[in-house]
Amino acid sequence: MEPETYYYQIGGFRAHSDGWFQMYDDKPTIDAIANYDGPELRPGGPGAPIELVLGILHNGASYVLMTSHQMWAFVRKHHLRPSPRRPWQADEFASLSPIYFVTRGDLQDKLKTYKVKSQKNKKDKWDNSPANRGFFQLGERGAPGNPRADFENQRVLYRLFTNSATPGALGLINPPWASAVRVISIVVNTWHKDRRSERFDNPNIIDVGWTDVMMPEYLESRRVTETVHIKMKGLALKNEEQNAPFEHGTTNQEGTVDILYSDIQRLFTHDAANVPLVLLVHDEEMVRGVLARSGIDVGSFTSVAELFQRGRPQKLSRRRSSRSPSPRRSNTDASHSSRGYERRWKYEPDNDVKPFPVDQEGQSSSSVRIKEDHKKLRSSQQDGAIPLPAGCIVNVQKMVRTLMRVDQTGPSVQATAQRMNIPANPRLPCAGNECHLLLNMWISMIEGRAIDEQWMDRLAHPIQPPSPTIDPVKVGADEDVDPNDYAPPSMRNTGGTTAQEDDWSDDDW
Numbered sequence: 001m002e003p004e005t006y007y008y009q010i011g012g013f014r015a016h017s018d019g020w021f022q023m024y025d026d027k028p029t030i031d032a033i034a035n036y037d038g039p040e041l042r043p044g045g046p047g048a049p050i051e052l053v054l055g056i057l058h059n060g061a062s063y064v065l066m067t068s069h070q071m072w073a074f075v076r077k078h079h080l081r082p083s084p085r086r087p088w089q090a091d092e093f094a095s096l097s098p099i100y101f102v103t104r105g106d107l108q109d110k111l112k113t114y115k116v117k118s119q120k121n122k123k124d125k126w127d128n129s130p131a132n133r134g135f136f137q138l139g140e141r142g143a144p145g146n147p148r149a150d151f152e153n154q155r156v157l158y159r160l161f162t163n164s165a166t167p168g169a170l171g172l173i174n175p176p177w178a179s180a181v182r183v184i185s186i187v188v189n190t191w192h193k194d195r196r197s198e199r200f201d202n203p204n205i206i207d208v209g210w211t212d213v214m215m216p217e218y219l220e221s222r223r224v225t226e227t228v229h230i231k232m233k234g235l236a237l238k239n240e241e242q243n244a245p246f247e248h249g250t251t252n253q254e255g256t257v258d259i260l261y262s263d264i265q266r267l268f269t270h271d272a273a274n275v276p277l278v279l280l281v282h283d284e285e286m287v288r289g290v291l292a293r294s295g296i297d298v299g300s301f302t303s304v305a306e307l308f309q310r311g312r313p314q315k316l317s318r319r320r321s322s323r324s325p326s327p328r329r330s331n332t333d334a335s336h337s338s339r340g341y342e343r344r345w346k347y348e349p350d351n352d353v354k355p356f357p358v359d360q361e362g363q364s365s366s367s368v369r370i371k372e373d374h375k376k377l378r379s380s381q382q383d384g385a386i387p388l389p390a391g392c393i394v395n396v397q398k399m400v401r402t403l404m405r406v407d408q409t410g411p412s413v414q415a416t417a418q419r420m421n422i423p424a425n426p427r428l429p430c431a432g433n434e435c436h437l438l439l440n441m442w443i444s445m446i447e448g449r450a451i452d453e454q455w456m457d458r459l460a461h462p463i464q465p466p467s468p469t470i471d472p473v474k475v476g477a478d479e480d481v482d483p484n485d486y487a488p489p490s491m492r493n494t495g496g497t498t499a500q501e502d503d504w505s506d507d508d509w
Helices: 026-034 068-077 104-112 147-161 217-221 257-269 284-293 370-379 396-404 413-419 431-446 451-460
Strands: 006-009 050-057 062-067 093-101 181-190 205-215 226-232 252-255 277-281 392-395
Touching (some): 147 451, 181 284, 226 431, 252 257
Parallel strands (some): 181 277
8 A cells, every 4th residue: 555644533622533423422432433343443454453653753752543444434334524733744653663452442431532621711722641751841852852753753764674563654765675674682791889980982892792693584593694792801700609600502701802803894784685684782881882992884874764654665685784985864754743632623525435445365465575676666766765874773672671661770681681671681791692681672662563562561471481590699608799799679560550760770780
């Protein structure tokens, strides 16, 4: 299908759905949506979850949306009058991602979070709902960056390379690279007591690990292109017998700076043509410094959102090399007023209904395979097409903070995993194992539900993957106990509230 341009808000502040049934009463709308079995709202077929769109504005506020195709099919079926308000436009959102509702109750619970409080005596009314309270007070663009939208863009990436979403419904042109995405997960461990001002320029590295995989192949076969663990010579931890052995290969015990930088250069040299590169990190500032000293043009790395070209053709050509000099990419997101949707809009023509294309197997019929359609796509390129970025960097630690609504996650990959209710023992350091854990943490988040629902899922239903354990160290029993071996108390959440904060700082590692 062609990329969507217009979206209609379901529930919440000045929603387009307000005029469908009784004003400010969502119950009839919820019932009508829940009872709709057509492919427009249930592309998986009758009985499948309802699929709508979660739109996150540039200021962080979010709304549940129907696409233009969904809205017109829905109002015709129920003989409703469409809202005269101007619809949202795709480029007013920092992210557009699928959101699923299995039951009527799921939809009702979601729309409850968009209920606004009375503002009868206020001249300037704004969205004060629990879901969006505070976002509109930040101004049009909000705080620097948009971690909620970044999180949802990761979910979109997953659904593109697993062919489990219709790109057009999310305002996207079907990308030619969707069947092959290269992902490198890298972890750099340094002395946690290092407080030098130049520690990022000249770090005391203990060990480094990375894992190189291709998606979605890794999800299907768990095949790893390469996994490496380098332990820096002369900088091992005390009580080395407490360190975890590298579970995925052989550790290089004689690592030096020259060896490390040479191996990193090799890792980024064999860039695959026409394949996006996604780099997963935990301590982003440290990794950026190590890559820069290795000769990698990390300044040209950007966010995953740059892979999504809404309404613009994308070249199927070799992406810019991460090793060649290139100017730093700047964000060019257009600024849009979050209140612009109050303007009026003309009705769309009656022939605008185009249901989602669904094949016999329930999958999107609009997928494009690189190998099969390479020639056709190349011949159809237009002037102004945008090449793939040199690489996209993903701060997994920041994603976890955003998902779990905490300011800190602890000093290590394992501590961050515990914030997600994924058991991992912080007293078993090994960058080679941690880069695998980081990769699996990322997959666990991006394959899950939308950000708010996933947060509640993780509080209520902790994930329990196997993890190595050792007997706890008794403080004072051994004079040689390294402070790095201290296991912090469990950070497991058991209720529907934000995790209690502690005194950790990311600088403590």
